[in-house]
Amino acid sequence: MERVDEFATSYHLVARRNDSMSPRGRRVFLLSILGVSLAVAVFWSVQGAWYILPFALIEMAVLFAAFKIVEWHAGDYESVSIDGDRVLVERHDRGRTTRHSFDRHWAQVIVSHEGPGGRCDLRMRSHGREVRFGEFLTDQQRLQVADELRRRLKNY
Numbered sequence: 303m304e305r306v307d308e309f310a311t312s313y314h315l316v317a318r319r320n321d322s323m324s325p326r327g328r329r330v331f332l333l334s335i336l337g338v339s340l341a342v343a344v345f346w347s348v349q350g351a352w353y354i355l356p357f358a359l360i361e362m363a364v365l366f367a368a369f370k371i372v373e374w375h376a377g378d379y380e381s382v383s384i385d386g387d388r389v390l391v392e393r394h395d396r397g398r399t400t401r402h403s404f405d406r407h408w409a410q411v412i413v414s415h416e417g418p419g420g421r422c423d424l425r426m427r428s429h430g431r432e433v434r435f436g437e438f439l440t441d442q443q444r445l446q447v448a449d450e451l452r453r454r455l456k457n458y
Contacts, residue, residue, distance in 0.1 A: 313384040313454050315447060317438040321376050332369045336362050380435050382426070382447075384454050391426050391433045404428040411451045413444070424448055 323331065343358030374396050383390045389404040404426060412425040412432070424436035424444045436444045 312386075313450075314381065315383075315450075316379055316381045317436065317443075318379045319375060319438050325373065325376065328369060328373065332366065335365065378438075380438060382435060382451065384451075389426065389428075389455070391435050393435065402426070402431070402433045404431075406455060409455055411448050411455065413448045426451075 339358055339362055343355045347355045377394065378396070379394050381390075381392045383392070384406060387406045389406050389409045391402045391404070393400050405428060408428045410427045412427050414423045414425075415421075416423060422441045422444050423434065424439075424447065426433050426435065436447060439447065
């Protein structure tokens with residue numbers, strides 16, 4: 303979570319996924335797992351347990367698909383910007399960017415909880431439109447961001 307606060311009327315928050323491995327690190331890790339799995343499967347196939355090889359190949363294909371999905375979403379982010387009279391909520395998901403703009407005077411920050419012990423939900427609302435954000439934040443961070451946004455929207 304990055305915050306940029308240049309002026310009293312300007313605010314910018316960017317939330318990104320927790321990406322613990324670099325793209326190169328993911329490739330090296332995947333190739334090492336695939337190499338070991340293939341070596342074990344070939345060894346046992348040569349020993350006469352040939353039926354291990356198809357299952358190992360299926361396992362490798364599923365693992366490759368999982369890593370591909372992680373790679374597709376590695377650049378995802380959400381941002382909330384307040385600049386003058388405008389509030390902009392932006393979401394970047396798999397290369398597609400959606401932007402929702404609200405009038406600062408009418409924008410409301412809504413926090414709801416999904417049942418007892420459930421995850422809290424953070425939304426921006428104005429004139430019947432509602433946009434959810436904070437997917438990459440913890441519940442505690444969502445509550446902090448909600449308080450900060452309410453304060454910023456009120457103190458204009």
